[in-house]
Amino acid sequence: MLNESFGESSALNDSFRAINIGADGGFGFVVRVGEQAELTELTELTEREAKYLVVSSQPYRLCAKGDRAFLSGIEHVCAEPDEATAHAVAVPPGEHDVTVHMIDWEAEGGAAETPPDFVVLINPATGNTGHRKDIVTLD
Numbered sequence: 058m059l060n061e062s063f064g065e066s067s068a069l070n071d072s073f074r075a076i077n078i079g080a081d082g083g084f085g086f087v088v089r090v091g092e093q094a095e096l097t098e099l100t101e102l103t104e105r106e107a108k109y110l111v112v113s114s115q116p117y118r119l120c121a122k123g124d125r126a127f128l129s130g131i132e133h134v135c136a137e138p139d140e141a142t143a144h145a146v147a148v149p150p151g152e153h154d155v156t157v158h159m160i161d162w163e164a165e166g167g168a169a170e171t172p173p174d175f176v177v178l179i180n181p182a183t184g185n186t187g188h189r190k191d192i193v194t195l196d
Contacts, residue, residue, distance in 0.1 A: 085173030
């Protein structure tokens with residue numbers, strides 16, 4: 058995840074969150090953003106996603122200074138994200154908690170269409186002070 062106001066190229070910069078799963082491959086991602094108002098509309102896994110959840114990351118801190126964040130492959134991370142190579146996600150300015158969830162859709166069996174392998178949830182910060190800083194996303 059890359060905030061549009063990305064400055065310093067550091068994996069631990071609050072405007073940049075690397076999703077590092079420790080493997081090469083072509084994986085699908087879905088990104089959902091919770092509402093800011095009163096923290097009443099936090100986004101969470103669906104019942105189906107929760108049923109096949111393999112592992113979740115600890116929350117990462119994302120400080121959105123613009124109105125978008127970007128999801129791309131590591132080869133496209135740069136100071137000026139290009140919407141041709143990065144997926145833009147509307148994110149309100151402010152501090153957010155980001156969690157990454159790996160889903161095992163093969164365990165469901167027989168699905169006509171396989172949903173994305175990873176669900177990225179971006180919610181308003183809840184005051185959590187134990188944000189993850191490790192470069193590897195999932196333990």
